[in-house]
Amino acid sequence: MPIHEKSLIRPENLVTHEHLEIDGVDVSGHWSTFITSRAITDYNEQMQEEIAALPGGEFIHRCWQCGSCTNACTINAVNPDFNPRYWIYLIRMGFESELLRDKDIIWQCVSCNKCTYACPRDVSPEGVMKATAHWLELKGYTEKKPSTAFDEVFSEQVFATGKIEEGRVLRQFFARTGQSLSQGWLVELIRSLASRLPVGLLVKLGLASVIRPRTRGWRGASLAIDEYVRECEAAARKALRLDVQGAE
Amino acid sequence: MSDKHKQVAYYPGCALEGTGHAYNRSTKEVGKALGLDLVELKNWNCCGAMEVKNIDPKLQTYLSARNLSIADAMGFDTVMAPCNGCYHNLKKAEYDLAKDPPSREVTDRLSRKAGHATYEAGKVTTIHALDWIKESVGEQGLKARVKNSLKGLKVANYYGCMYTRPRHIFPEKDKGPGSESTSKPHFMDDLLAAAGAENVEYPLKTACCGGAHTLSDSDTSTKLVLNLLTTAEACGADVIATECPTCHTGLEMHQVRAEKVFGRKTSVKILYFTQLLGMALGLSARRVGVQENFSDSTGLLRARGLG
Numbered sequence A: 001m002p003i004h005e006k007s008l009i010r011p012e013n014l015v016t017h018e019h020l021e022i023d024g025v026d027v028s029g030h031w032s033t034f035i036t037s038r039a040i041t042d043y044n045e046q047m048q049e050e051i052a053a054l055p056g057g058e059f060i061h062r063c064w065q066c067g068s069c070t071n072a073c074t075i076n077a078v079n080p081d082f083n084p085r086y087w088i089y090l091i092r093m094g095f096e097s098e099l100l101r102d103k104d105i106i107w108q109c110v111s112c113n114k115c116t117y118a119c120p121r122d123v124s125p126e127g128v129m130k131a132t133a134h135w136l137e138l139k140g141y142t143e144k145k146p147s148t149a150f151d152e153v154f155s156e157q158v159f160a161t162g163k164i165e166e167g168r169v170l171r172q173f174f175a176r177t178g179q180s181l182s183q184g185w186l187v188e189l190i191r192s193l194a195s196r197l198p199v200g201l202l203v204k205l206g207l208a209s210v211i212r213p214r215t216r217g218w219r220g221a222s223l224a225i226d227e228y229v230r231e232c233e234a235a236a237r238k239a240l241r242l243d244v245q246g247a248e
Numbered sequence B: 001m002s003d004k005h006k007q008v009a010y011y012p013g014c015a016l017e018g019t020g021h022a023y024n025r026s027t028k029e030v031g032k033a034l035g036l037d038l039v040e041l042k043n044w045n046c047c048g049a050m051e052v053k054n055i056d057p058k059l060q061t062y063l064s065a066r067n068l069s070i071a072d073a074m075g076f077d078t079v080m081a082p083c084n085g086c087y088h089n090l091k092k093a094e095y096d097l098a099k100d101p102p103s104r105e106v107t108d109r110l111s112r113k114a115g116h117a118t119y120e121a122g123k124v125t126t127i128h129a130l131d132w133i134k135e136s137v138g139e140q141g142l143k144a145r146v147k148n149s150l151k152g153l154k155v156a157n158y159y160g161c162m163y164t165r166p167r168h169i170f171p172e173k174d175k176g177p178g179s180e181s182t183s184k185p186h187f188m189d190d191l192l193a194a195a196g197a198e199n200v201e202y203p204l205k206t207a208c209c210g211g212a213h214t215l216s217d218s219d220t221s222t223k224l225v226l227n228l229l230t231t232a233e234a235c236g237a238d239v240i241a242t243e244c245p246t247c248h249t250g251l252e253m254h255q256v257r258a259e260k261v262f263g264r265k266t267s268v269k270i271l272y273f274t275q276l277l278g279m280a281l282g283l284s285a286r287r288v289g290v291q292e293n294f295s296d297s298t299g300l301l302r303a304r305g306l307g
């Protein structure tokens, strides 16, 4: 049975005896703490395959657990529970219940690609983090995270017009995630800028947020992209056997 | 100094038409002052920034391929992109189209359906605004044109993530002396030093500003930015020089947010490297769009005899 590192030494898996004698020798104190023995039976054997089927997850099988990704990771430095190497390990083992304990932080990868730079095996851990975050959402283990909402708002605009307008992205993102636009720091920021910007530029930016900037002749691209996106979604659902479950 | 990049196709990208407007303005002004010619790509589209790849990476390749094919049709073999995100995506597309047949297939198919020419790998090379100036004017050429030296200005050069990572999409980097380095980039340091600035030893040159989650995970982004700001101050910098609209806006936004939400005030100023170069070339602060920055650096610039 493989050793599941962190999970073995969690407080709930440790037993400490007040007094303990083994073969007539008193081993109380440090020597009286033990890891409970257990058998793991809930492996999800499909997990690696499913995550590998999502964009970014393709190369997860190459990982040899050197830990360079976690060592380099930006988010690990501010939150030690954010651990790409460990999650890749759990996924490859199929240890789903352990992975689900961290389901609400995996999406926080900032795509800085320090892991990808450091990885000696071209796993693209950044891609695996994105694929895993999507897998969690698609499987219904987590609600749609704000970063996914942002990706969608942004991409929908690109697909529709070929360009984005940042003010519109901001407004739609706040609306979709149910946040107020009048957050103190944002108001302060806009007020301080508006007081210094030349009027001409203010008008230009204002107009861009009303009249959507667009790429001329984009309609053909827009249709082609929409069709492709639908195909990708269907392929992901199929790889995760979601339609089968839905039909049951 | 060479004529190689004297005239290039210019891909500003969406951010330079919005929050990164000062970068757009200062890049064009610096080009003019240096006698370089920028021809904007006709009818370009968004490169997908950091978001479209999360819907599907091959779609991002297609978006960039469309832009590369426009450059090709306009008769250019070089595209200059000042935004790190655009630069990264165009480089990534160059790489994928040459090395990854499935990406190639999707791009060809989408181009056909969309009704425009597909892009043939290898015909166009993308360069960053830093390569553009470094390779066409060089440090000596720049030095000769400096009218208002940045002398006395202490600068932390901040390159961000996408300019150097992942390294395999930048075949021209890490080639030894003279080339750019992905582990310790120096092109911005070189140019600003030639303009007279005093570059501080800044260990976070390629650290992440959390730009991907500026709005979706603001607390994390603020923490990362605060680290960049306080470290720059600890290194003695007056200014952080940036080369990316996402980094630049992130630093400015989260500087305000760190003060409002976490009560941590920092006073280091944030300017695009092109704004600094422009002022060194004798352009006014207004010409290079200093008033368009959130971070108000007029006091500092005046004190240093700039702007």
Ligand code: SF4
Binding pocket: A069, A072, A073, A074, A075, A076, A084, A108, A109, A110, A111, A112, A113, A114, A115, A116, A125, A126, A129
């Ligand atoms: S891309 Fe994500 S996983 Fe990789 S180092 Fe950056 S934050 Fe960590």
Ligand code: SF4
Binding pocket: A062, A063, A064, A065, A066, A067, A068, A069, A070, A084, A085, A088, A115, A118, A119, A120, A121, A122, A123, A124, A125
């Ligand atoms: S750096 Fe690469 S090989 Fe090493 S643990 Fe991370 S993903 Fe695996």
